[in-house]
Amino acid sequence: MPEYKAPLRDVRFLTDEVFDFTGRYEALGATDATPDMFAAILEEGAKFCEQVIAPLNRSGDEEGCHFDNGVVTTPKGFKEAFAQYVEAGWNGVSSDPEFGGQGLPPSLGLLVSEMIGASNCSWGMYPGLTKGAMAAIHAHGTQEQKDTYLPRMTSAVWTGTMCLTEPHCGTDLGIIKTRAVPNADGSYAITGTKIFISAGEHDLSENIIHLVLAKLPDAPAGTKGISLFIVPKFNLDANGEAGERNAVACGSIEHKMGIKASATCVMNFDGARGFLIGEANKGLACMFTMMNHARLGTGMQGLCLGETSYQGAVRYAQDRLQMRSLTGPKAPEKPADPIIVHPDVRRMLLTMKAFNEGNRALAYFTAQLLDIEHLSQEAEERERAASLLAFLTPICKAFMTESGLEVTNIGMQVFGGHGFIREWGMEQLVRDCRIAPIYEGTNGIQALDLLGRKVLGSQGKLLMGFTKLVHQLCQQHAEHPQLKAQVAQLSTLNKQWGELTQKVGMAAMKNPDEVGAASVDYLMFSGYVTLGYFWLRMALVAQQKLEEGASEAAYYQTKLATAEFYFSRLLPRAQAHVAAAEAGSEVLMRLSAEQFAL
Secondary structure (H helix, E strand, C coil): CCCCCCCHHHHHHHHHHHCCHHHHHHHCCCCCCCHHHHHHHHHHHHHHHHHHHHHHHHHHHHHCCEEECCEEECCCCHHHHHHHHHHHCHHHCCCCHHHCCCCCCHHHHHHHHHHHHHHCHHHHHHHHHHHHHHHHHHHHCCHHHHHHHHHHHHHCCEEEEEECCECCECCCHHHCCCEEEECCCCCEEEEEEEEEEECCCCCCCCEEEEEEEEECCCCCCHHHHCEEEEEECEEECCCCCEEEECCEEEEEECCCCCCCCCCEEEEEEEEEEEEEECCCCCHHHHHHHHHHHHHHHHHHHHHHHHHHHHHHHHHHHHHCECCCCCCCCCCCCCCCCEHHHCHHHHHHHHHHHHHHHHHHHHHHHHHHHHHHHHHCCCHHHHHHHHHHHHHHHHHHHHHHHHHHHHHHHHHHHHCHHHHHCHHHCHHHHHHHHHCCCCCCCCHHHHHHHHHHHHHHCCCCHHHHHHHHHHHHHHHHCCCCCCCHHHHHHHHHHHHHHHHHHHHHHHHHHHCCHHHHHHHHHHHHHHHHHHHHHHHHHHHHHHHHHHHCCCCCHHHHHHHHHHHHHHHHHHCCHHHHHHHHHHCCCHHHHCCCHHHHHC
16 A cells, blocks of 8 residues: 655645745634644644554455444444544634634645545545534534534534435435424424435444435425434433434445445434424525535545555656666666656656646635635625635536546556555555545536536626636736746636637527536536646746745756646647537437437
8 A cells, every 4th residue: 555645845835835824824813823833733634644544544445344233333443543533633623613623724624634535535534524514513503503513523522424315316306205204392303215325324433413404294396395404323311412322223334446444324214303404495505515515525535545646656666667768778777777767657647746736736725715715804805715616616526536536547557567456555546536526416417517507607707706817827927938838828728718618608598408518528628727727826936936046946846847747738638628518419419318228
């Protein structure tokens, strides 16, 4: 298994030199997030991930979770590691101090989450889903509900889930069958079956707080009739402690391709006692609070697994001897050269590196938007951040997971035949990453959300909020001595983004199928251009540091070379997506359903 090391130098490049995290904290009034506090969290988080949970990654995959008559036991070492996580207070880094959190900016919590996901993706699922449930309760719960559940969830003594999907419906939640019947005491009896529930049952916490979508007896049809309920695994006693078992049970766990140490459960609710969160029939808004949190987290998984794969691939490429360099021996004292000398291996490694570092920049930018949305005192600034977040969330989820899957596949390829062998650990990263483009809304759904709801649905307003940033950056550096070509390339694509949007939008007015036909290619185009924007920002900083005579010249030269690779080898892919998006729906819809079986 690749030995994970937190990429702190690259983290600090972004947080200190590109985005100025601590300076922004000060401007937002987050005075507790001092540079010393920031550095301490990064260092200690890295130690916890490298020393405690990374060593459990392969063993967790080999052992998986155990199911015995409704009881789920996590792999050896998981429970002890989770106890250390709770003891150190990691779950509350960016949580509300009113409920026991440290009250630090959301971006700091995201940095910790990145290291957790990269060191052990399955283990990270347990606290990860808890944070989504906490966000929903915090945003929509009553004060009593917040006081009851959030302190113990903040500490992670209690964990949480999102119970949305049912056997007959995934994305189409308007047809859920789970029912909520009012009880005389104001609670509800929840009955139904939910599937694919991550961390639905396990042995890590004292209680599990399920957030369950259900419909009231008189609910309107479709999504307008969805309500959200808090359903604890153990009902609470008079003191608010976990008491008798509620009527909710794990029926089975799934046997999966990857993330095997994360319990994916079938959950049966048999008149379980639940409590309405938010207004009746208004559960959709509550759900999206959870889903948007989960979608950003899922996008991060593409980065996390890609980073670990890259680290393994680089070490292997430097050690593995195979053939001689075409330009002459590079290690004449050895029987062959390390494979890192070969151009195609360089192509693979640079592709991995460029996607990972570009995705990290995108993730950290969205993290800063979260800070602004939660902490800014200016309504206009909060609204602007929320709009950018709404636009970027489907890109983060879909593009980062698609490129992350490509990266893990390449990482396995670098190892050749050894990559296909389990003991090296590279194939596990591919298996673990494969779910990311599927769950929390498939990437096809993310593409429809981006093009249909966010772009066309806002008459282009959300798109222009981001393309304006790109335009301003390109305009400011149009005559940059070293990066002029990259600026021009990005500027052209930015203009093309608007033209493509208009063309698809006009076609969709005549035929709504045009949106579905173009959406995935539109999202991928958007992702490549978005990373181009962040690579230009990183290149500009690196060039400036070199001109200032910075001591780490090799680091900045590497950053510039990787940026050049992205612009010359990866960004041109965007044009293929334009051609496909503009090809229209006719070729997709020409066959009848019966003809697919011929």
